[in-house]
Amino acid sequence: MCQIPSWHGRWITNGEGRELLGALEGVRVLDLSRVLAGPLCTMILGDLGADIIKVEAPGGSDDTRTWGPPFKEGVSAYYLCANRNKKSITVNLKTDEGIRIIKKLVRESDVVVNNFKVGTMERLGLGYEVLKEVNPGIVYCSITGFGESGPYKDLPGYDYIIQAMSGLMSITGTDESGPQKVGVAITDILTGLYACIGIQAALLEKEQSGVGQSVDISLFDAGISALVNIASNYLMSGKIPQRLGNTHANIVPYQMFSTADGEMVIAIGNDRQFAVFCSLIGKEELASDPRFQTNASRVANRQLLIPILQEVLAQKATADWQQLCHQHGIPCGPINNLQQLFQDPQVQAREMVVTSEHPVAGEIKLVGSPLKLSKNPVQVRHHPPSPGEHTASLLSKLGYTEQEIKSLQANQTI
Secondary structure, three states: OOOOOOOOOOEEEOOOOEEEOOOOOOOEEEEEOOOOHHHHHHHHHHHOOOEEEEEEOOOOOOHHHHOOOOEEOOEEHHHHOOOOOOEEEEOOOOOHHHHHHHHHHHHOOOEEEEOOOOOHHHHOOOOHHHHHHHOOOOEEEEEEOOOOOOOOOOOOOOHHHHHHHOOOHHHOOOOOOOOOOOOOOHHHHHHHHHHHHHHHHHHHHHHHHOOOOEEEEEHHHHHHHOOHHHHHHHHHHOOOOOOOOOOOOOOOOEEEEEOOOOEEEEEOOOHHHHHHHHHHOOOOHHHHOOOOOOHHHHHHOHHHHHHHHHHHHOOOOHHHHHHHHHHOOOOEEEOOOHHHHHHOHHHHHOOOEEEEEEOOOEEEEEEOOOOOOOOOOOOOOOOOOOOOOOHHHHHHHOOOOHHHHHHHHHOOOO
């Protein structure tokens, strides 16, 4: 079993100076997940320096490898988004020897992540109760649609379904549009983040107790947690929230406006900002109008206020309003498409696009990590691996001979 490192920056000598290790250097994660929530979680851990071993069936069983277009030299852009900084081993979990390989890897690991349906790992002989006997220190993270308990635990969980059932779609869109989903698989993303948080908390607790634990994370729970103030509004008032489109339930004006050449968002957070905003658009009288003087009154009278503001904002270009708002401390921003986004100098300054060499696809561009650690900066150490790219080397480290590895390949165990 790997030694859990202290949660502080550590240096090693490489003969040419000092090289900073990742914050999670020394933590080994066995990743039996696929698609997005699990792979995103393990990629984040890998970005932070953990050693990630991605487990798939022989030939590759992560569905995202075939999701597209776009592809580059047959490599899926979707797969690339969540699988850097990992090594790949292919193992047939339907064979006894395959299960033995996984258990050997568990003995050398600190974390196991899976997103099989509830009960699948137990049927394979790889449930938490079994694996904690193999390695008492193992942190076992299960990612499922609805969790390991409750009446829905056996149902399959997909982001789109979870967005619907969690209430997120009921508050997204307008009365005219009907319920809308978020443009990305947001509950998968949130679940991956929560899983990452839970795993790191369990690793910290393990430093004190020396014993691991199970971490039960579900898309449904994550989706409900994302309701934040909207859920709080309902729980306090009992009033079912309505779809408000690009407006805010509790703050006005805090929404999208059309300009002379496009759209932008203006987000007025308090009464002082509203008074400044009214002055800069030449509508000072609005700030002293009892109907709009406080945020509560503006929320109550938004149907009167917004058309007045929209008429003024339509008279100038987005860039002009943006410059004016920034000069007076008014939060605002253009609605960028992705071409505009990735040309933005702030994106470049924050290194939110990184390049990596892939053995099949060649040079690839990936979204950078939002984690900016001063002592342990995130690095792209490994390209998203091909299926089984590291199988032989990983088995060799477990003590398998070259002949044994060839035999395992011949009988389709790996």
